[in-house]
Amino acid sequence: MRFKNEADLQKWLEQARNGEPRQLKKTVAPLLTQIDTSLQRRILGIDTALRCTGWGIIDVRDGKMTAVDCGVIKNTPKDKISDCLRRLSIGMRELITLYKPDYAVMEGAFFFRNVHTALMLGSARGTVLAALAENGISTYEYAPRRIKQSVCGFGNASKEQVAVLVAQFLKIQTNHIALDATDALAMAICHAQALAVSGGLGIPEPL
Helix, strand or coil: CCCCCHHHHHHHHHHHHCCCHHHHHHHHHHHHCCCCCCCCEEEEEEECCCCEEEEEEEEEECCEEEEEEEEEEECCCCCCHHHHHHHHHHHHHHHHHHHCCCEEEEECCCCCCCHHHHHHHHHHHHHHHHHHHHCCCEEEEECHHHHHHHHHCCCCCCHHHHHHHHHHHHCCCCCCCCHHHHHHHHHHHHHHHHHHHHHHCCCCCCC
16 A cells, blocks of 8 residues: 555545545555464554653454554653653563563654754663563664555655554554554554565564
8 A cells, every 4th residue: 555645645544534444445455464374473663752652562463463552651741851761661661571572663763953852762762672672572673754654655644644544454443542652553563564575584683
């Protein structure tokens, strides 16, 4: 499923909102059936940030992707950086213990003109990576554009558009789910699709 521009994507989304199941089935189902049915996998997507980290977990079984759970790890603007990182670390370890993912997925590191912002995101990423590494979970990263292309077929899709397509892939309602969490689910979907292509030969090296 690929769109030439945002207008084409928006047209498809309007059709989805208006309830045209035949077209949805034709466009989404071929991507779902690409998943390798010989293995069962649990994938944790993580949208890292200091104040609000989104997470989403999917299972890949019998050629289908199923949403397991999703949510956010939040810190208030008043929390000290050290407290934010501590809570993020505790939250990630709790998720790993509870759900036991096979893989984790993150967005590739951004480049910021604001050095302070870059340092904060780097600290959050490092905290998450440390928790995953301690538990022996291989972690992969994809460029934001690739994740959007994988889920939406359009690399400049908005967070709201990503959420709509995630809902179609996983057959869930995303109206009341935080956008950071649906972004995390999109990362998990992206990795599931990458694993399906040529037996996963095209996936990047783990971090």
